[in-house]
Amino acid sequence: MLGTALLLAGCAPSTGDVLQEVRGRIERQDRDGARILLKDLLQQQPTLAEARWWMARVLLDSGDTAAAEVELRRALEQGWPAAEALPLLGRLMLQQDKAADLLRELDRHRVEDPAALRRVQLLRAEALLVTGRVSDAERLLAPLAQGPDAEPGARLLQARVLRAQRRDAEALQLARQLTEASDAPATAWLLLGDLQSETGAMEPAIASWRQALQRQPDAAAAHGALITALLARGERGPARAQYEQMRQRLPGRPQTLFFEATFAALDDQWPRTRELTQQLLRGSPPNARLLMLAGQAELQLGAPAQAQALLAKAVQSAPQLGAARALLAQALLRTQRPAEALETLAPLIGADSRDAAALTLAAQARRALGQRREADALIARASQIAPDNGLIQASRQLMRLEQGPDSGAEQALAAAAGRDEGLRLDLALLATQLQRKDVAGARQTLARIQAKKPDSPLATYIDGRLTEREGRREAAMALYRQALTHDVDFMPAIVRLGELELAAGQGQLARERFEALLSRKPGDLQATLLLADTLTRLKQGEAALPLLETAIKAEPRSADARLAQADLLLALGRPEPALNAVQAGLVVLRDHPGLLERQGRAQLALGQPRAALATLGRLGSNASPQAQLMLAEAQRGAGRGEAARATLQRLVGQFPQDATIGEAATRLALEQGRRDEALAQARRLQGALPRSPLGALLEADITAAANQWDASAKALRLAAERSGLNNTIAARLHRALSLAGREAEAKALADDWLRQQPKDPGFRVHLGDMAMARQDPAAAEALYRQAQSLAPDSPLVLNNLAQALAQQKKPGATALARRAVSLAPEQPALLDTLAECLAAESRWSEAADTQSKAVRLAPEDPGLRLQLARWQLQAGDKTAAAQELQQLARLGSRFARQDEVSRLLQKVHQ
Structure with a gap:
């Protein structure tokens, strides 16, 4: 070869010689050799426009469209003629879905040559068509498609315009005319196939796409259309054979990798699908189909939050894509967001809907919202549409099973799960068994899952969850670690292992686990949120804030990241920044229920009850019980006590066993001077929650507020019967007995408690507080010092001892108080x-x-x-x-x- 020969001869080849050698290698399809020569040449002459031009051609032939675009732009900047560069740059940008950017790019350059100008105008017309400006594209095309100098491709683009205008018959007629010529380009046959497929004529469409491939064997769009059509007809074998042809012709191309990911999914090789889709998402602008496949992989691999983020983008970019909406609804249901799932499914489940799968998902959402009648109606519609669909019929059995034990429904569901090659029915049955605490039945279902997927991390993870339910925590943790040997990024196992480590006081291990996950998946939203949550739980909330800010910048529409940020700021006692953060979130996620709740909470914390009322009122029927509780608090703060009372009474009627609601109603009644009503609420809770001490403790509060210390002591003894005599109840009972004048009983209680719990500093603090209340700081000091000997680093003990010393004007009070603050600075x-x-x-x-x-x-x-x-x-x-x-x-x-x-x-x- 010329370049090598010149180097061996000891001569430095001229720039012209190298470029001639590059062209020769490109003609011989030696792209790697051409790239090496060009790279060396550009290192020596980085501003050589022609070298940039040829490098762009080589990169384009290799399928690296993004890098090719960069080189073309550099070539233009360095003086390469726009008449040559713009058509190629336009093709690249259109391939990358950058039609709007292309229009701006074309406006920046002036092209004088008439022939080149016509080619640029054709590009502009296509960009206008892609961006929805169909009429503008039609006007621009008219002169380009007429006369002896008609621009090649103009009439083809006219057919695409007709298609966009829903003039399908005219578009089909024009496409047929264009393919009648013996030299008809592959693009004409491709369009004809697309139009035929849209009319349901799949056999002619497939024949047209094959004609396109005969004329251009590396036409990626024709390969893709054929594979998609064959898969839709259930012809996996021919589809796979077509993919193999594509892989041989277009190895490493994004379109080829997409179909490799598709076939990996069909083979249940979801980790490979995830790997490929993540590679594609990093390398090029995502389209709806890629986002949908990536989201499906995350859903299958147990990462519903990550799936939700991807699928939301898919729906946003292609709202009409029903399959993407259905998958997003599944992800939302997995993350307990049934109301949002229903909203997502709304376009698919109208009165005339024939989409049985969407109706079934909507039924699941209604069931999750407690709307059983509506759920039954939806599943009945789905069953009529698809009476032979096993999944839908199984869903009906599942609904029966969730309404109570039903051996017939369980047997039917188990039988359906046995016939189904997938895991969906097994997992649904498993969920109901776990809900009923039927561990033996769940073990049988697990055995079926293990038989279907012996090497799946999911089966091992489920084994871990069952083992954990059996009380064998260490064995469960070992199973979660085993699941991660199958897939190091299997999110459910990572999350559960981290939870157990945090519960066992091994927070640093959990932190390191999530940091490692984030290092493997930089920028991953779920990994970022998990690490931020772990830091928060380790009382390192300030370190979590930058992580959440980064996540929001990367994913501005991520509700999870914005909710986590607001919750953390509120937990850190920073309501004003929390309010600012929530309001920024509502700009991009208008009327998001979770963000509105946080806005109301922040406004309440800032003493703005009227603003909170307005905010929470926007929730309407989307208001959760927690939001309605905040509404009552806002009504109370705004001086609307009767409205707050009505809100709480309604909530008590809806959720009679909710302890938080019952307590709020009781305390409001007490605050409003409705003592009898408060007492009735407390006693109602005692009946509604017979194992809980809450109702008795509230009764103790009510009677104590009326200085009825005997009655308070009686209620506290009932609380002790229900939960055992713990430190808190013992201290409260001792105080009630003392104030009732039953000193002997109070002393006996204190002596018994200190004898049984000799290392309890808390009760000694209580006795010290009683001494302080009697204006006896010296006695309190002695008791606090006893507590300090048992808990030398307790901020509470140090704080109370400092108060006792300060009241006696003794030295050392400030030093003790400073130490307490250093141990608990917030x-x-x-x-x-x-x-x-x-x-x-x-x-x-x-x-x-x-x-x-x-x-x-x-x-x-x-x-x-x-x-x-x-x-x-x-x-x-x-x-x-x-x-x-x-x-x-x-x-x-x-x-x-x-x-x-x-x-x-x-x-x-x-």
Whole structure:
């Protein structure tokens, strides 16, 4: 070869010689050799436009369209004629679904040559057509398709315009005319096949696509159309043979890899499908079919959150694609979002729908929402449409089974699962068995799953879940680790293993596991959220915030990332940033129920009940019980007590066994002075939750509020019967007996408890608190020191001991309070004590600074804010004190200490 010969002869080849050698190698299809020569040449002459042009051609022939586009742009920048570069660049951009970008690119360049200008105009017409500007494309095409100088391809594009205008008969007629010529291009035959397939004429369509391949054996679109059609007809063998032809002609091309991923999915090789689709998603702009296949892989591999993100993008890019909507609905159902699943399925389940699969999914969503009548109606429709569909009939049996034990339904479902090669029915049966705690039946179902998929991580993972239910945690963890030997990224096993490690106090192991996952899958949304959640649970929330911010930048429409960010900010006591974050999320996820809930919560935390009312009112029928609870809180905060009462009473009627709702209704009644109503609610809870101490504890609170200490003690003894005498109940019972004047019983209880629990510091803290209430700080100090000997690093013990010393004006109080804060830096009560100790030493500015930190952490606590105003006044900062006092004054009757607020405001104005 010329280049090699010149080098061996000791001569440096000229640029022209190298480029001539490159052209020769391209003609001989030696692309690798051409690329090496061009790479060397561009290292020496990086601004050589012709070399860039040829490099783009080589990269394009190799299937690397993205890199080819980069080289073409560089060639243009370095002076390569736009008349030559633009047509090729346009083809590349259209292949990558960048029609809108192409229109902008064409506007940037001026082409003088008439022939080149016509080619550019043809490109512009195609870009207009792709972006939906059909009329503009039609007008631009008219002169290009007429006369002796008609541009090749213009009439073909006219046929595509007719197709876009739904003028199918005219489009088909024109496509047939174009294929009558002996030299008809492959693209004409491809279009004719597409049009024929749309009319249901599949045999002629397949023949047309084969004609396209005879004229252009490397026509990727024709290969793809044939494979897709053959698969749709259930002809897997011919489809696979066609794929093999494609692979030989177009090895490594994105289209080829897509079909390799498709056949891997058909062979249940989902890890390979995931690997290929992730590679394709990284390498080129995703289309709906690729996103759908990638989402299906994640769904099959137990990663419904990741599947949801991918499938949502598929539906967004192709809303008319019913299969993508159905898969997204499955993912939403897996992540317990039935209302969103129904919304996704809405276009597929209208009154005239014949989509039995979509109707079945909608029935599952209705069932998850507790709407059984609607669910039965939907599954009945699906069953009429597809009476021979085993999956649908099995779904009917599953609904029967979920309504209660039904041996006939279970046998029918098990039989259907045995006939089905897949796992869907087995998993549905397994879920109902686990719900009924039928571990023996679940083991039988697992045996069938293991027989079908002996090397699947899913079977091993299910074994782990059953083993965990049997109380064998270590054995379960070993099974989860075994599942990860089958697939290191099998998400359910990773998640469950991390959960168990966190529960066992091995949080660092869980953190390292999720960090390793994220290093293998950089930018992966689910991995990022798992790591952020782990950091939050390890009390390292500040380290989790940047992760969530990165996830949101990468996936602005990810509701999961935005919800996690809001929850973390609220947990960190930062409602204002949380509100800002939620409002940013609502810009892109308008009226998202979860985000509206967080917005309401943040507004309540910021003391904005009226704003929270408006926010929560937007939820309407989408309001969850938790959101309705917040609505009641907002109504209460806005002075609408009767509305709050009505909301809670409605919730109690709907969810009589919900402890949180029952407690809220009880406490509101007590707050409103409806003592009898509060007592009735507490006693109702005792009956509704016979194993829970909650109702008895609430009764103890109600009677204590009325200073009925004997009745309070009686209720506390009932609570102890239900849950056992724990530290908290023992302390409360001791206090009630003491205040009832039953000192002997109180002393006996204390002595018995300390004898049985000699290492319990908590009860000694309680006794110390009782001494402080009696104005006996010396006795309290002695008790707190006993507690300190048992729990030397307890922030609570150190805090209370500091208070006792401060009241006695003894040295060391501030040092103890500082140590307590260093051990728990984000506890407002501890900061309050430290501020009090500093104030006792007349260090007013330090006390005010410390107290302001407490207020930032608990802005809803008016007592902390009042104390801050005191220290600010003592420090001479009347302006800051006035701001705090005015905010307290606006609370009105919601803050009982308004007399103190008024006195301090008078001092401000003196």
